[in-house]
Amino acid sequence: MRTSALDQDLFAAAVGSMPADELSAVRNDAASRFASLGFPTARNENWKYTNLSGAAAISNAWLREHAGVPFSSASITRPGQAESTLLRQIDANWIVIRNGSVDMNSLERTRKNYGAVINFSHLSDRTAECDIDVDDPMSAFNAALLLDGLHISVSPDSDSLTPLGILQIDDPSQQASQVRIVLEIGRSSSLRIVECALSANHGAQFTNAVIQASIASNACLSHVRLQLRGDEHVGVSRITATLDRDARFHHDAFDFGGSLTRNDVVAIIAGTNAQVRLHGLYLASGNQHIDNHTRVEHRVGPAVSDEEYRGVLSGRSRAVFNGQAVVFKGADGTDANQSNHNLLLSSQAEIDTKPELEIYADDVKCSHGATVGQLDEASLFYLRSRGLDQGEAKRLLTQAFASEFLSELSVEVCREYLTSTLDERLADLVSDRHL
Amino acid sequence: MSTDPNNMESLVNRRYEHGFVTDIETDSLPPGLDEGVVRAISARKNEPEFMLEWRLKAYRHWLTMTEPEWAHLHYPQINFQDISYFAAPKSDKDRPKSLDEVDPKLLETYDKLGIPLHERAKLAGVAVDAVFDSVSVATTFKGKLRDAGVIFCPFSEAVTEHPELVQKYLGSVVPHRDNYYAALNSAVFSDGSFVYIPKGVRCPMELSTYFRINAANTGQFERTLIIADEGSHVSYLEGCTAPMRDENQLHAAVVELVAMKDARIKYSTVQNWYPGDENGKGGIYNFVTKRGDCRGNNSKISWTQVETGSAITWKYPSCILRGDNSVGEFYSVAVTNNMQQADTGTKMIHIGRNTSSTIVSKGISAGRAQQSYRGLVKVMPQASGARNHTQCDSLLIGKECGAHTFPYMEIRNPSAKIEHEASTSKISADQLFYCRQRGISEEDAVNMIVNGFCKEVFKELPMEFAVEAQALLNVSLEGAVG
Numbered sequence: 001m002r003t004s005a006l007d008q009d010l011f012a013a014a015v016g017s018m019p020a021d022e023l024s025a026v027r028n029d030a031a032s033r034f035a036s037l038g039f040p041t042a043r044n045e046n047w048k049y050t051n052l053s054g055a056a057a058i059s060n061a062w063l064r065e066h067a068g069v070p071f072s073s074a075s076i077t078r079p080g081q082a083e084s085t086l087l088r089q090i091d092a093n094w095i096v097i098r099n100g101s102v103d104m105n106s107l108e109r110t111r112k113n114y115g116a117v118i119n120f121s122h123l124s125d126r127t128a129e130c131d132i133d134v135d136d137p138m139s140a141f142n143a144a145l146l147l148d149g150l151h152i153s154v155s156p157d158s159d160s161l162t163p164l165g166i167l168q169i170d171d172p173s174q175q176a177s178q179v180r181i182v183l184e185i186g187r188s189s190s191l192r193i194v195e196c197a198l199s200a201n202h203g204a205q206f207t208n209a210v211i212q213a214s215i216a217s218n219a220c221l222s223h224v225r226l227q228l229r230g231d232e233h234v235g236v237s238r239i240t241a242t243l244d245r246d247a248r249f250h251h252d253a254f255d256f257g258g259s260l261t262r263n264d265v266v267a268i269i270a271g272t273n274a275q276v277r278l279h280g281l282y283l284a285s286g287n288q289h290i291d292n293h294t295r296v297e298h299r300v301g302p303a304v305s306d307e308e309y310r311g312v313l314s315g316r317s318r319a320v321f322n323g324q325a326v327v328f329k330g331a332d333g334t335d336a337n338q339s340n341h342n343l344l345l346s347s348q349a350e351i352d353t354k355p356e357l358e359i360y361a362d363d364v365k366c367s368h369g370a371t372v373g374q375l376d377e378a379s380l381f382y383l384r385s386r387g388l389d390q391g392e393a394k395r396l397l398t399q400a401f402a403s404e405f406l407s408e409l410s411v412e413v414c415r416e417y418l419t420s421t422l423d424e425r426l427a428d429l430v431s432d433r434h435l
Numbered sequence: 436m437s438t439d440p441n442n443m444e445s446l447v448n449r450r451y452e453h454g455f456v457t458d459i460e461t462d463s464l465p466p467g468l469d470e471g472v473v474r475a476i477s478a479r480k481n482e483p484e485f486m487l488e489w490r491l492k493a494y495r496h497w498l499t500m501t502e503p504e505w506a507h508l509h510y511p512q513i514n515f516q517d518i519s520y521f522a523a524p525k526s527d528k529d530r531p532k533s534l535d536e537v538d539p540k541l542l543e544t545y546d547k548l549g550i551p552l553h554e555r556a557k558l559a560g561v562a563v564d565a566v567f568d569s570v571s572v573a574t575t576f577k578g579k580l581r582d583a584g585v586i587f588c589p590f591s592e593a594v595t596e597h598p599e600l601v602q603k604y605l606g607s608v609v610p611h612r613d614n615y616y617a618a619l620n621s622a623v624f625s626d627g628s629f630v631y632i633p634k635g636v637r638c639p640m641e642l643s644t645y646f647r648i649n650a651a652n653t654g655q656f657e658r659t660l661i662i663a664d665e666g667s668h669v670s671y672l673e674g675c676t677a678p679m680r681d682e683n684q685l686h687a688a689v690v691e692l693v694a695m696k697d698a699r700i701k702y703s704t705v706q707n708w709y710p711g712d713e714n715g716k717g718g719i720y721n722f723v724t725k726r727g728d729c730r731g732n733n734s735k736i737s738w739t740q741v742e743t744g745s746a747i748t749w750k751y752p753s754c755i756l757r758g759d760n761s762v763g764e765f766y767s768v769a770v771t772n773n774m775q776q777a778d779t780g781t782k783m784i785h786i787g788r789n790t791s792s793t794i795v796s797k798g799i800s801a802g803r804a805q806q807s808y809r810g811l812v813k814v815m816p817q818a819s820g821a822r823n824h825t826q827c828d829s830l831l832i833g834k835e836c837g838a839h840t841f842p843y844m845e846i847r848n849p850s851a852k853i854e855h856e857a858s859t860s861k862i863s864a865d866q867l868f869y870c871r872q873r874g875i876s877e878e879d880a881v882n883m884i885v886n887g888f889c890k891e892v893f894k895e896l897p898m899e900f901a902v903e904a905q906a907l908l909n910v911s912l913e914g915a916v917g
Binding site: 045329344345346347348350351352353355356357358359360361362363365367368369371372 | 829831832833837845846852856858859860
């Protein structure tokens with residue numbers, strides 16, 4: 001384990017060779033924060049089940065390569081098949097982020113389409129206005145090695161916009177990439193985002209993406225995240241949303257790919273009558289590892305949060321779910337629900353789930369539930385007796401379990417693409433050779 | 436809804452009834468802990484060599500360990516050198532043969548606690564192995580148990596009279612290196628109870644131990660070992676009260692249960708150590724390691740606990756379901772009021788095939804108390820057909836208290852069926868209003884609702900205990916609603 005820890009000297013050297021610009025102060029601050037937190041290990045309760053030594057090894061190689069060499073925007077790869085298909089099938093204004101840097105053509109096109117309603121700028125031009133989140137070790141790592149980020153702000157009272165698409169596509173030639181997006185949704189506005197993460201090629205790679213969203217009063221952010229990374233990909237992502245009075249945040253996460261994936265979703269309810277809805281589906285096979293950590297902070301009440309994550313595991317895969325609902329003192333009228341359901345299809349898959357409640361107020365309604373089980377024998381028998389073969393019966397039942405969230409998708413335009421991807425993925429899972 | 440605030444206050448501020456100190460000279464070791472102390476404890480108890488070796492091994496391992504900090508508890512650092520590790524009533528050397536020879540002051544203590552030993556022993560058919568400070572002083576009904584072949588004696592007696600059993604089973608469920616407090620207990624444990632139920636024997640009566648901390652500055656380190664051999668049954672009761680005192684007292688007990696093939700052990704606890712006053716001054720620090728090993732097929736271990744006392748509770752009675760078809764149960768009611776803090780729950784480790792476990796945890800938090808349920812359900816890859824149902828509910832009374840749930844589930848077998856549900860709420864105003872409307876006073880209504888909330892657990896307790904538990908609950912909570 002010792003050998004795959006992050007090399008702090010290489011890290012410090014890399015931070016030193018970052019360009020001197022408006023982000024320098026942020027980077028240095030984040031670097032010292034990261035130095036005190038360190039790369040997470042299993043000793044850290046939040047990382048108990050997820051071993052990031054793969055990410056550390058990839059980062060070391062990447063940092064070594066850049067030792068003494070100034071960082072610059074990576075070379076842009078040509079769009080591949082997967083990318084073109086995705087962009088064609090989902091009707092949205094797309095911004096493409098390749099190897100951590102924004103494709104300027106896509107940004108210009110999108111900027112034009114939205115006109116004055118959405119303002120896109122470089123994070124380096126807005127450092128004075130936004131508070132870069134570096135509380136979490138990986139978020140600090142991200143900020144310390146960030147070349148630049150994207151700042152997106154939606155003007156107040158704008159509604160019915162075409163969904164915004166964000167495609168993160170990485171080529172393993174660039175071994176590690178840091179992406180950061182800061183979103184500001186103006187008062188009484190609503191924005192729908194489809195975020196997709198793809199790998200352009202096979203190969204080991206580590207990506208670390210952070211989205212910070214602030215949702216003003218009566219505004220709504222709907223966010224669908226679809227992760228279809230390659231099988232050697234190590235990905236860490238974090239989204240933090242802060243909600244003002246009457247604001248809404250809908251987040252639907254679909255994790256189908258990657259070798260090791262860790263997602264952190266943090267929703268902070270800072271205004272009364274805010275609503276948070278988190279849905280997640282993870283499908284894992286082979287040796288995949290998918291870890292979802294969510295935290296909903298009810299700082300004031302009344303407010304409602306509703307969370308449900310579902311997972312299907314086959315092969316030797318492992319999934320982790322940790323849901324925290326925290327009700328602060330005085331947050332009366334909080335209604336928080338949380339559940340996690342898992343379907344284990346193989347004898348070597350593992351699920352570690354922990355739905356937590358931390359409650360410091362008394363006028364609350366909080367509940368959580370978790371289940372782990374396998375396909376119901378009676379249902380299988382029923383389908384077999386109607387002439388379906390074993391595989392087809394399994395697939396059908398698994399599909400029924402996994403499709404729950406598709407009917408209430410918060411961004412409609414990706415339904416078709418998602419449905420076909422889900423079906424394909426489920427077919428893989430059910431026929432996994434480790435079954 | 437209007438409530439007389441003065442009345443409320445008087446009820447909330449009700450003082451601990453069992454707080455008094457018995458004035459008995461105790462033969463204590465000076466505060467501090469080193470190898471010499473461990474040797475001295477062992478020597479005073481005339482222990483055989485293997486026990487001393489075991490204690491020293493535990494002590495040396497303890498030195499390498501650090502105090503666990505993961506629990507949701509806040510308390511000042513404990514100075515383990517400030518504690519005296521041994522206190523025995525003076526008359527230890529010539530131990531009494533019967534109740535008549537027992538120091539009358541001791542008997543008086545039990546009387547004050549409402550435990551008329553001789554009467555109770557006869558009337559209730561309960562054998563009492565009463566622990567006063569660290570050495571057991573009176574054991575009754577030995578004869579009847581001996582006829583059945585049951586061994587029920589103070590731990591120190593078992594060490595000298597049944598060394599082969601002690602050597603075989605001691606530390607086989609909770610090894611000396613298990614955790615910080617278990618290691619400390621292994622090094623310095625003073626006494627406790629030892630129970631062995633031979634093959635096929637149904638223990639003729641419920642076995643019971645009353646614990647009581649007395650001398651100031653004395654940590655209480657009991658060790659209980661219960662072995663139920665093939666096909667045997669036993670029900671064991673543990674209950675305690677402690678005198679009022681301003682200094683925090685440390686309690687680090689270890690309980691080990693071994694259930695062989697077809698054996699059943701039912702272990703019930705009513706814990707009512709001194710919780711400290713309303714400002715959180717004083718009170719017992721209770722760090723307990725309790726674990727049962729369902730070693731044989733078809734064995735069953737059931738834990739039932741009612742936790743109302745202690746300033747700090749750190750306790751996770753667990754079951755290792757090793758045998759095929761073995762069953763583990765955990766029923767718990769935990770009440771915290773004022774400044775009490777409790778971090779309690781259970782672990783169910785499914786290893787054998789077709790094992791099942793049930794967890795029912797009811798937490799009630801009032802005043803400025805903080806309470807956490809922390810549980811682990813682990814299903815190993817070979818544990819096919821494992822079942823678990825967990826239900827943990829919390830009731831919050833007041834704006835200042837907290838209730839938290841940290842359930843861990845680690846599942847590695849696809850045939851496992853695991854269900855967990857939890858809820859947190861306050862006593863509903865509708866329910867209270869309904870009761871008040873029918874002429875029931877607010878206190879009675881709260882008691883009724885709380886008792887209803889805990890019913891599932893109380894019905895698992897032996898009858899006398901259930902009565903005591905309900906009374907305790909009412910004392911702890913009456914009027915805490917506002």
